[in-house]
Amino acid sequence: PAEPESPYRVVLLGASGVGKTAFASIFAGAADSMDSDDCELYEVCEKDIEVDGEPATITLVDTWDTEADADWAHEQHMQTGDAYLLLYSITDRTSFLRASELRITLRRFCPAQNTPIILVGNKCDLVRRREVSATEGRACAAVFDCKFIETSAAMQHNIWEAFHGIVRQLRLRRDSR
């Protein structure tokens, strides 16, 4: 397959309610090419960012809800992304298990070993409702051979770090070819 060049197509995956829309709105909020209404409508948003002093363009794709009847929609996205943010909510163990399932499906649709994937434990501001520890999240990411980060869309904590991490991984892959 052709080496992906910027714009990088980054796909948001995860159970319903984990914060994908919140992630996309923060991303869209800083977009200059489209307003956020357009982003909501098309569930795709493009933005130029700078990572380590080098510009990169990200096309962010927000998927539909991941309930069983919408699996086909995810599968479509799983074949088109250059990189994936796999979200769960730290307050919802079911969403954590769903992220594992999605990771396995992703491996089937996107067999390249080095496709950048970050497991994202969102809602880390809700400390008292935590059901999944950071240790568990990190261990899961290690098993799945992906990176790990905890974020809070509500507090805008670590959201850009997640996007920067994806770009760094894409560049590492680019530079190793």
Ligand code: GDP
């Ligand atoms: P989606 O179904 O994955 O797109 O999830 P949404 O982005 O619609 O978020 C579901 C709900 O969780 C909404 O009420 C959001 O305001 C809330 N939410 C999303 N991210 C966070 C977060 O980091 N912290 C808190 N406290 N709430 C969040």
